[in-house]
Amino acid sequence: MSGMWTLVLNCGSSSVKFALLNPASGEVRLSGLAERLGAPEASVRLERDGGRTTHALRGGAYAEAFDVLLAELEALGVRSEVSAVGHRVVHGGERFSAPARITSDVLDAIRACVPLAPLHNPANLSGIEAARAAFPGVPHVAVFDTAFHQTMPDVAYRYAVPEAWYTRHGVRRYGFHGTSHAFVAAEAAALLGRPLAELNLVTAHLGNGSSVCAVQGGRSVDTSMGLTPLEGLVMGTRSGDVDPGLHDYLARQSGLTLSEITAALNRESGLLGLSNLASDMRELEAAAAGGHAGARLAVDVFVYRLAKTVAGMAVALGRLDGLIFTGGIGENSATIRAATLRRLAVLGFEVDEEANAGAVRGQSGLITAGGVPALVVNTNEELSIARQTEEVLAQ
Template sequence: MIVLTLNCGSSSVKYQVYDWANKDVLGNGVVERVGQAMSDLEHKSKGKEELVAKRACPTHKEAIEWVMESLLDATYGCLADINQVKAVGHRIVHGGSVFTQSVLITDDVIAQFKKVEPLAPLHNPANIMGVEAARALLPNVSHCAILDTAWHQTMPDTAFMYALPHAWYENNQVRRYGFHGSSFLYTSKRAAVLLGKPANKTNLVICHIGNGASACAIKNGVSIDTSMGMTPLEGLLMGSRSGDIDPAIIAYMAREANMTLEQVDSALSKESGILGITGRFTDRRDVEAGVAQHDPSCILAQNIEIYRIKKYIGAYAAVVGPDLDAIVFTAGVGEFGSDIRVGALSNMEHLGIKIDPAKNALAMTRNAETCISADDSKVKVFVIPTDEEIVMTEDTVAISNGTYKVHTEYTYIFQDPNYVNKAREAGLPKDLTKRPGLDKIIAKPAK
């Protein structure tokens, strides 16, 4: 079965084509700047040159049509016929409290997604446009929704309820939902493999640190708390999102700066975080360069991010309890930000967490799962490259085949100790050559 996965952001479409029978990525890419004067496409097919192109894509409909054209391109494409695609998996950011697992998309399901659009106004409309465009282009195949929020539906009410008027929860669905669900699912299952434990016996704190960032407390294999809230704004410091603030700031700035609620909301999401502190950067690589040049705003931004991560790790270690098995870092910054990792985990030996600085400095590759804790650390520390696409792909295949179950009752292919991620392994030898000693810290499944 050939599966297409689509991840439609507010101004982008990321996609992948996966050959399920051979467990191999045939092609992938991204269309960026959707809705602007010109959009950019980067497309890669196995064994072929990369395609880079520009075209106007006023909406996600045109972007997805362009994706389909690229997949079929005689020179750059990876498919001979679009009918080779037998199922499509769609990332949906917000499913409210209705969906506790991935689901086959129907008209009724889309209607439910539209009901919760106000809870994710930047994400769900784009997700839905992508679904509708793909269903129009591929009307005779299964379309499945993989929801960010579904993973966190195991949280107890003590974690997901806010101390607000109860009518807000009953009438307006105000509660903690959490996000990055596919990433947490993948990395938690992989951590269990590396620890040699059943997934439902594994206790973790996972830090998904990218432009968007969140932490998740996992006890006995399920989410029991997470840093993002009703929307993806709460919690850790992010590229342009504030994370935790005093909510009174909103009314204060509306009064003092004569800002509308919409302007304050936009500032918290688009002008805050790393960008707000530095005044010009969201990319942590730019921040690292600024730190090396002793730029005070970059030093402050990095220190605030480290401090916020450290606070959440400490809080979630307490929530998970004394049987904490591992801390996991994932996503772009989590995988490459060695300074942030070592800063966040320094002086945590009293919690049984001891990082090895030399191992940490080596673990800067997207292609290898590594262990960066000291040999005598009670709690392991892993860097695990996330793979949300394989979660989307397998959920889509299982839904289409009628074999799908909620993750607590389902075993994924990547839970096999002998699982090989072919897309990842393809880049591994080059990275090993560049980083002598990396082979000594690559995490292997426990016996």
């Protein structure tokens, strides 16, 4: 090994993705994914030298997944060659419009945003704390999901609520998955053979957490998530949009506290709540094909809400030059992509069934036969985070 090697940690609400890579060349020495954390089926998949191994995580916790990563770095003899650590952080509020080198002040700011991202910022902080303890002699950089969306105009980010709520408490729409939305928009422009600055694109990052973004000339002008990652699309365990009056109504009818209701909307709703079966789209598609009514409903609602939101983003753009599917569901589920495009036929999408069925992880490309192009683009948040980390350290 030679050159600069950056370890990237991407701690999500139920997963940890990691990679040891060279930001300049994109070469990956080690990568992995710990998923379904907190569940009995938790596991970590490691990839290196063209091989793949999977380990069950008996405790299913973030700390256990991190221990597996460190053990693998030790086994490879590369732990000492880590020159920087880049961390994905979901919520940076209005303070961060760019990545930042992690200091005690930056950590305090990330903690202050925990109420805005209760499923994510605590996991991000846990990853930062564990990595700083394991790599105390190297710089650590936070790359914020919200930063990309700081270019949204006020008509997109302001809520119709009392002005003081915004000025005193920061109540506004922030947006998330910014690193992924920015990366796949640039990749799509290259695939289409057109300058990103000339394109009006809708990017759909679909996974356990999902969001859609209107990208105009490479800048975010609107997105589906809001103050927290709870707003917007139906997600794995998150409800997405609901009537704000739901809290008061349920508190009166059920006796639940506001915190309990919010927790249920974050952890017991979405695909899981609709299906009463699972939060994983792979399981739901299989169950729906087998006749499970709840699974069928969950899949249908997911697609319907996604198509409505994509159509709404066309208003923000004024002209739609392409739709991009990415993320775990977006890259792997031909069923979800086809169903969504059929609902969006009104906007000029014509799904190419053969191309769509053949688009699997690792293969980006066009999946429409005519009209407005739709593409599958494999996101690479780890490479983007590594490059942004190096840019911060070079300043």
